[in-house]
Amino acid sequence: DQQVKQNSPSLSVQEGRISILNCDYTNSMFDYFLWYKKYPAEGPTFLISISSIKDKNEDGRFTVFLNKSAKHLSLHIVPSQPGDSAVYFCAGGKSNKLTFGGGTRVLVKP
Amino acid sequence: EAGVAQSPRYKIIEKRQSVAFWCNPISGHATLYWYQQILGQGPKLLIQFQNNGVVDDSQLPKDRFSAERLKGVDSTLKIQPAKLEDSAVYLCASSLGGRAASTDTQYFGPGTRLTVL
Numbered sequence: 585d586q587q588v589k590q591n592s593p594s595l596s597v598q599e600g601r602i603s604i605l606n607c608d609y610t611n612s613m614f615d616y617f618l619w620y621k622k623y624p625a626e627g628p629t630f631l632i633s634i635s636s637i638k639d640k641n642e643d644g645r646f647t648v649f650l651n652k653s654a655k656h657l658s659l660h661i662v663p664s665q666p667g668d669s670a671v672y673f674c675a676g677g678k679s680n681k682l683t684f685g686g687g688t689r690v691l692v693k694p
Numbered sequence: 695e696a697g698v699a700q701s702p703r704y705k706i707i708e709k710r711q712s713v714a715f716w717c718n719p720i721s722g723h724a725t726l727y728w729y730q731q732i733l734g735q736g737p738k739l740l741i742q743f744q745n746n747g748v749v750d751d752s753q754l755p756k757d758r759f760s761a762e763r764l765k766g767v768d769s770t771l772k773i774q775p776a777k778l779e780d781s782a783v784y785l786c787a788s789s790l791g792g793r794a795a796s797t798d799t800q801y802f803g804p805g806t807r808l809t810v811l
Contacts, residue, residue, distance in 0.1 A: 588736070620802075627698070627785055627802030628737070673736050680725060680789065680798055681750060684736030 587611040588676050590685035598693050603661040605688050607674035610655065614676035614683075619648060619659045622671045622687070631672070632659070664692045696720065698803035700786050706809045712774040715806045719767070719788030725749075727800060728761055728771050729785040737785055743769065744791055773808075781810045 589608045597603045605619075616635050620628035634641040634648045634657070641648050647660045661668055669692045675682040699718040707713050719726050724745050729737035740759065742749040745766040754761070758777070763769040773780055783805040789798045 590736075625804065627787070627804050629802070630799045633799075675736070680791070680800075681739060681742065682737075682800065684738070686734065686736050 586686075587683050588674060588685040590672075590674060590688050592688050593686070594689040594691070596691045596693065597664050599666055600663045603659075603664045603668065603690055603692070605659040605661075605672050605674070605690070607657045607659075607685050608655060609657070609676050611676055611678075611683070612655070614678050616677045617648070617650060617657050618675045618677060618682065619646075620673045620675065620684075621668075622673065628673060633677075661690075664690075666692050666694050668692050698786055698788055698801055700784075700803035700806055702806055703804065704807050704809075706811065707776055708811050709778055710775040712772065713776055713808060714770050714772045715784050715786075715808075717769045717771070717786030717803060719769070719786070720801055722790070723788035723801075724766070724791030725789045725798070726763055726769050727787040727789075728769070729787065729802075731783045731785055731805070733782070740771070776808075776810045778810050781808055783807050 618633040619631040621631045622628040632643050632646045650657045671687045671689045673684050673687045675684045726743045728740045731737040740754045741751040741761045743763040746763045761771045785805045787800040787802045789800045
């Protein structure tokens with residue numbers, strides 16, 4: 585039972601352009617959503633979060649959009665930089681319990 | 695501020711053997727989590743501690759997995775006996791706890807990569 589899905593396993597984007605990562609969920613009970621970034625041989629690091637009562641949250645180059653009616657969230661990275669190359673995980677959260685998607689590998693080409 | 699420490703970083707064992715992983719959370723963090731990440735998948739929560747008490751272990755295969763957090767600081771996760779499908783990265787995370795859930799960021803350690811042959 586995959587409650588959180590990232591249907592694109594990989595994404596390639598040119599440096600300076602926008603990266604858009606998508607995530608779908610089925611559990612309407614999530615109170616908040618997060619995006620984590622993971623480099624090889626390291627643990628995931630927190631990137632940005634959004635409460636389920638909001639539809640947008642922005643932090644520098646990173647913006648997360650939430651569409652509750654569609655049960656869909658997306659992460660926009662503008663502009664993309666080579667250091668953004670990593671695996672990105674979205675997660676739904678309730679009572680400090682996180683349910684992760686399968687991840688999207690992003691490659692930013694110089 | 696020191697991050698979440700885990701050891702060992704890598705472990706190779708044969709099936710039916712036992713293995714233990716150690717985690718030292720960020721100082722002052724009351725909540726500690728163990729996740730299993732199978733290759734190509736996202737992390738899956740195995741067990742969550744609040745201080746030295748278990749909050750959620752609903753996804754822990756209790757016939758072979760056990761975890762403890764004595765004194766509410768360090769934690770160990772044990773697998774006995776290991777199966778081939780236990781090959782994964784085991785991630786430990788910690789958070790301050792006692793805060794509104796959406797602001798209680800989980801900080802992850804580098805993980806232990808387990809290979810079961």
